[in-house]
Amino acid sequence: xxxxxxxxxxxxxxxxxxxxxxxxxxxxxxxxxxxxxxxxxxxxxxxxxxxxxxxxxxxxxxxxxxxxxxxxxxxxxxxxxxxxxxxxxxxxxxxxxxxxxxxxxxxxxxxxxxxxx
Amino acid sequence: xxxxxxxxxxxxxxxxxxxxxxxxxxxxxxxxxxxxxxxxxxxxxxxxxxxxxxxxxxxxxxxxxxxxxxxxxxxxxxxxxxxxxxxxxxxxxxxxxxxxxxxxxxxxxxxxxxxx
Numbered sequence: 361x362x363x364x365x366x367x368x369x370x371x372x373x374x375x376x377x378x379x380x381x382x383x384x385x386x387x388x389x390x391x392x393x394x395x396x397x398x399x400x401x402x403x404x405x406x407x408x409x410x411x412x413x414x415x416x417x418x419x420x421x422x423x424x425x426x427x428x429x430x431x432x433x434x435x436x437x438x439x440x441x442x443x444x445x446x447x448x449x450x451x452x453x454x455x456x457x458x459x460x461x462x463x464x465x466x467x468x469x470x471x472x473x474x475x476x477x
Numbered sequence: 478x479x480x481x482x483x484x485x486x487x488x489x490x491x492x493x494x495x496x497x498x499x500x501x502x503x504x505x506x507x508x509x510x511x512x513x514x515x516x517x518x519x520x521x522x523x524x525x526x527x528x529x530x531x532x533x534x535x536x537x538x539x540x541x542x543x544x545x546x547x548x549x550x551x552x553x554x555x556x557x558x559x560x561x562x563x564x565x566x567x568x569x570x571x572x573x574x575x576x577x578x579x580x581x582x583x584x585x586x587x588x589x590x591x592x593x
Contacts, residue, residue, distance in 0.1 A: 403587035404584055404586045405569075451519060
């Protein structure tokens with residue numbers, strides 16, 4: 361069975377510092393995709409970054425980077441130079457790239473990040 | 478910009494009432510989804526639809542049904558609302574792009590449903 365685990369229910373970081381949000385996953389599929397979403401207090405889910413299981417390099421999108429360690433089945437999100445607007449709930453998610461699981465995005469429980477001035 | 482719009486942001490319904498949650502997307506996406514979000518559980522898939530009139534059960538379909546009569550609209554129906562269905566409901570849509578796992582799923586702003 362596929363599963364996403366986010367072990368940090370809450371994290372605090374000082375403004376302008378970097379922070380790492382942990383995500384481990386479990387799947388038997390050889391081909392899969394990993395996503396990170398941000399959910400501010402308003403409720404909408406905002407796509408941040410994607411990593412494919414066969415991608416050779418770690419994904420980066422602006423201040424977001426994904427530390428992908430395939431052997432450890434981890435896909436941690438790194439936010440550099442934190443800003444007050446980064447305070448939100450962050451979800452890690454996974455999708456199988458086989459047709460049977462292609463439409464199903466499995467989510468972790470989320471990590472609430474608070475950025476302090 | 479992709480727009481996924483959920484008709485109601487906040488609803489309060491009584492136990493036993495029939496509840497409709499409506500979702501509309503403006504990007505001609507084939508795939509649409511309904512998730513519910515509960516603290517500590519993340520998002521769980523209720524139903525998804527891969528085309529008009531086509532649907533598949535997700536992980537927690539019990540107590541819910543869906544309708545997709547038009548491509549842009551996907552409705553979630555609670556036939557007889559119960560208090561354990563109090564939750565945040567999120568609609569999402571995605572274009573079907575064969576062979577590309579990175580196609581993004583776009584979410585609406587969510588509907589907060591309270592069943593009393």
